[in-house]
Amino acid sequence: MNAPIPRGVLILSNDFLTPFAKTSDYLAEAFERRQIPAYVRDNADARLLTYLFSEEMEPDTPRAQQAAADALRDLIAWTGIDTVLSLDLNWFVTPGLLVDDAAIRAIHSFWFDDFRSWSTSPFNPCFPVSGDVFQQHVKHPKVTHHFYGDCQAQEARLLGVTRQRLTRLAAPRSLLHNDEPCVNTDRLAFIGNPGFRGPPHEGAVKLMEADAELDELRAFCRDAILLHPDVHAVKWYEEEPTVKNLLAVAAEARRRFPYQPALEIVRMAGTHYPRAFEYLNEKGAILDLAFLVKLVNRYDRPAFVRRLWKRGWIDVYSAEEEWKPYGVEARPYVSFRDLPAHYRMYAAHLNAPNAIRDATANEKLFEVSACGRMSINLDSPDVRSCYGPDEIALVDSLAALEAAAEKALRDPDAALAQGERARARTAREHLWDHRIGALLGADADLNRKP
Amino acid sequence: VAASVSPAPAPRPLVLVVANDFDPVAARISRHLARALERIGYAAIVRDTRLNRWGAAEAAAAGAARREAFEAAVVAKWAKLVDDYGVDLVLGLDAHWMLSPRLFVQAAERVRQVHSLWLSGSVPSDEAPFGSAARDLLNSPKVTHHGASELLLEKLRAFGLEHLRRTRPAAPRDYLRAADPCTVRDRVAFIGDASSDLAGLAQKLWQRARLDVYGDVESWARLGVEAKPMPPFPQLPALYRRYAAHLGPVNEGLFEVAACGRLPLVPDDAEVRACYDDGEISRASGLNGLEAAVENVLRDPEAALAAGLRARERTAREHLWEHRLAEVLA
Numbered sequence: 001m002n003a004p005i006p007r008g009v010l011i012l013s014n015d016f017l018t019p020f021a022k023t024s025d026y027l028a029e030a031f032e033r034r035q036i037p038a039y040v041r042d043n044a045d046a047r048l049l050t051y052l053f054s055e056e057m058e059p060d061t062p063r064a065q066q067a068a069a070d071a072l073r074d075l076i077a078w079t080g081i082d083t084v085l086s087l088d089l090n091w092f093v094t095p096g097l098l099v100d101d102a103a104i105r106a107i108h109s110f111w112f113d114d115f116r117s118w119s120t121s122p123f124n125p126c127f128p129v130s131g132d133v134f135q136q137h138v139k140h141p142k143v144t145h146h147f148y149g150d151c152q153a154q155e156a157r158l159l160g161v162t163r164q165r166l167t168r169l170a171a172p173r174s175l176l177h178n179d180e181p182c183v184n185t186d187r188l189a190f191i192g193n194p195g196f197r198g199p200p201h202e203g204a205v206k207l208m209e210a211d212a213e214l215d216e217l218r219a220f221c222r223d224a225i226l227l228h229p230d231v232h233a234v235k236w237y238e239e240e241p242t243v244k245n246l247l248a249v250a251a252e253a254r255r256r257f258p259y260q261p262a263l264e265i266v267r268m269a270g271t272h273y274p275r276a277f278e279y280l281n282e283k284g285a286i287l288d289l290a291f292l293v294k295l296v297n298r299y300d301r302p303a304f305v306r307r308l309w310k311r312g313w314i315d316v317y318s319a320e321e322e323w324k325p326y327g328v329e330a331r332p333y334v335s336f337r338d339l340p341a342h343y344r345m346y347a348a349h350l351n352a353p354n355a356i357r358d359a360t361a362n363e364k365l366f367e368v369s370a371c372g373r374m375s376i377n378l379d380s381p382d383v384r385s386c387y388g389p390d391e392i393a394l395v396d397s398l399a400a401l402e403a404a405a406e407k408a409l410r411d412p413d414a415a416l417a418q419g420e421r422a423r424a425r426t427a428r429e430h431l432w433d434h435r436i437g438a439l440l441g442a443d444a445d446l447n448r449k450p
Numbered sequence: 451v452a453a454s455v456s457p458a459p460a461p462r463p464l465v466l467v468v469a470n471d472f473d474p475v476a477a478r479i480s481r482h483l484a485r486a487l488e489r490i491g492y493a494a495i496v497r498d499t500r501l502n503r504w505g506a507a508e509a510a511a512a513g514a515a516r517r518e519a520f521e522a523a524v525v526a527k528w529a530k531l532v533d534d535y536g537v538d539l540v541l542g543l544d545a546h547w548m549l550s551p552r553l554f555v556q557a558a559e560r561v562r563q564v565h566s567l568w569l570s571g572s573v574p575s576d577e578a579p580f581g582s583a584a585r586d587l588l589n590s591p592k593v594t595h596h597g598a599s600e601l602l603l604e605k606l607r608a609f610g611l612e613h614l615r616r617t618r619p620a621a622p623r624d625y626l627r628a629a630d631p632c633t634v635r636d637r638v639a640f641i642g643d644a645s646s647d648l649a650g651l652a653q654k655l656w657q658r659a660r661l662d663v664y665g666d667v668e669s670w671a672r673l674g675v676e677a678k679p680m681p682p683f684p685q686l687p688a689l690y691r692r693y694a695a696h697l698g699p700v701n702e703g704l705f706e707v708a709a710c711g712r713l714p715l716v717p718d719d720a721e722v723r724a725c726y727d728d729g730e731i732s733r734a735s736g737l738n739g740l741e742a743a744v745e746n747v748l749r750d751p752e753a754a755l756a757a758g759l760r761a762r763e764r765t766a767r768e769h770l771w772e773h774r775l776a777e778v779l780a
Contacts, residue, residue, distance in 0.1 A: 008684060021531075025495050042497055045527075060508075078683055080683065080684050174493075335533065
């Protein structure tokens with residue numbers, strides 16, 4: 001049965017996290033194309049108030065909460081908003097604000113970040129509340145959580161969130177109509193940061209310099225996780241030594257099955273080490289352990305980029321400082337406004353997921369495709385479920401990456417043709433309009449003129 | 451390697467539309483502006499400054515150090531938005547874009563122009579939210595002020611503003627599609643505040659059952675008028691369409707009523723005559739003249755509806771937001 005068409009949609013963003021914030025504007029455009037008024041508002045402003053009302057102004061925090069709530073309540077009343085969408089949990093401004101508002105019928109969380117971070121950070125929501133209140137909100141019957149990867153969904157389920165859907169990321173429709181010429185066929189491009197923040201391990205960089213394969217790098221990470229435990233892990237090992245065994249098995253399993261959700265791996269390993277699993281469960285530390293397991297893939301993205309950089313086959317954009325430790329000299333940041341043109345400038349792009357998110361079909365996969373360009377991706381089930389090998393390149397090693405890149409450089413026309421097929425598939429299946437169509441329970445009438 | 455990379459071609463300019471949700475008109479029109487910008491070839495995003503302003507006032511009350519720290523945080527947020535999105539132009543309702551000298555006009559090099567669309571009719575305060583002199587910010591060479599009428603431009607000039615242009619308000623294109631039936635022909639409608647210059651006339655006509663009032667129920671009650679609450683923004687076109695004619699001041703409502711194919715009844719002035727001809731709208735001098743115009747409409751609502759259709763055609767040709775914005779950004 002189709003859900004009622006929203007009368008107005010409030011999209012809550014966070015402009016401190018602009019790479020995700022841009023999706024808010026894409027979603028708004030897609031709603032407006034359906035003649036559904038959409039209002040993007042920035043939750044970063046409420047967060048700034050928490051900063052202002054810290055320290056000596058802390059006793060007055062309730063007034064700040066009231067101001068943040070009033071701002072949204074007024075907007076909802078004036079505009080007839082009945083549906084809320086937000087990136088991550090940015091709708092959770094103050095307790096009760098949207099879930100208790102009778103005018104609001106549905107709240108949708110589109111998860112980009114991992115659920116664990118939000119569940120454990122004291123600053124989520126904007127104004128700190130007890131864990132019980134947080135749980136009541138994320139499990140409220142009005143709220144649906146949308147995850148773009150199985151692991152995200154599993155993590156949320158572990159925390160009791162059952163109202164959830166798999167909703168893939170997508171591309172904005174405007175990218176389809178981008179016809180800038182391809183002017184760089186002698187190199188590929190990568191636009192983005194190395195993924196996991198923080199300097200790389202010296203040993204990992206040495207391995208990359210020695211042309212190590214992904215599997216060797218993953219094995220290095222597996223060992224590093226066990227050899228250099230963080231303070232939490234040290235405590236776990238002291239209190240329940242079999243936790244180390246569980247982690248060792250899980251990390252090795254992740255090396256062998258690099259796209260299997262980390263949480264699933266931990267659970268399976270837990271069947272062999274039930275005492276360790278029970279201990280972690282009691283401590284509320286299962287997701288912390290799963291995070292360590294994800295780190296096995298930490299160097300997938302940097303290794304991808306670095307391999308082609310070393311060959312002189314790639315231009316890297318953005319995060320100049322973060323790329324330096326990898327020996328990669330990146331060009332300046334590309335603003336969102338300039339992204340489509342940069343995608344179009346090259347016949348082919350490199351794409352690799354951020355290991356921390358444990359979800360491989362990222363936004364860039366869809367955006368590069370919408371621009372009619374070919375992307376080279378790790379051959380994960382999620383990516384494969386969105387595009388086929390005649391639309392994108394799928395590789396499972398750095399050697400295969402090099403081969404795919406060389407092919408694109410040798411025959412850019414073939415890469416461009418592949419990109420055009422990816423564009424056609426995106427236009428049919430992977431626009432934000434399609435995701436909203438699914439969300440509304442209706443088929444998207446994509447041929448309707450705005 | 452660097453030398454051989456061809457530069458990317460210039461994309462559509464990106465306009466940041468700055469609203470303030472303290473002001474319902476700004477909240478409503480900002481969305482219309484963004485949609486109109488997209489139709490004329492710009493990309494647009496809308497953001498609000500309500501909580502920044504509220505926080506700035508709170509921070510100022512807590513002392514200079516707090517204010518400076520909060521200003522730095524607010525500036526950092528907006529500067530990141532400008533850089534990451536690649537904002538080229540800023541379009542603010544009134545001066546809602548005016549927060550700190552370090553934003554938009556002085557520090558943000560990539561923002562080429564700032565346009566203030568003055569709709570509220572009020573002049574700015576002397577002090578910007580973080581304490582700097584408002585005139586200095588507002589008179590930056592990047593900034594152009596657009597006043598809806600000569601009267602407002604004169605007020606802004608008297609305040610000390612430079613770079614002034616006359617830009618009238620307009621209607622959203624969506625309103626041209628409104629097709630709801632006219633169900634009330636024995637009364638006209640007035641949508642607005644109890645503080646309006648026309649409130650006295652509205653009160654008189656309401657008492658004689660010639661007019662329905664929509665607005666803040668409590669403030670109208672103080673005048674003895676039982677007003678109906680304002681509907682949510684998306685229902686405004688249907689409300690306009692419900693009546694054959696609407697009494698109102700010369701503001702964006704004039705164009706919106708006309709876009710909905712209904713007859714605006716407005717005080718006569720040069721602005722009105724410059725926009726619509728007789729036969730498209732009804733204009734009259736003085737409150738007595740407007741009262742007589744209301745009576746005329748109620749005697750012949752079919753004629754009012756026919757005039758409304760002509761007003762809609764004129765609006766579609768000349769008075770949509772895309773017409774205004776094309777001139778503003780030319």
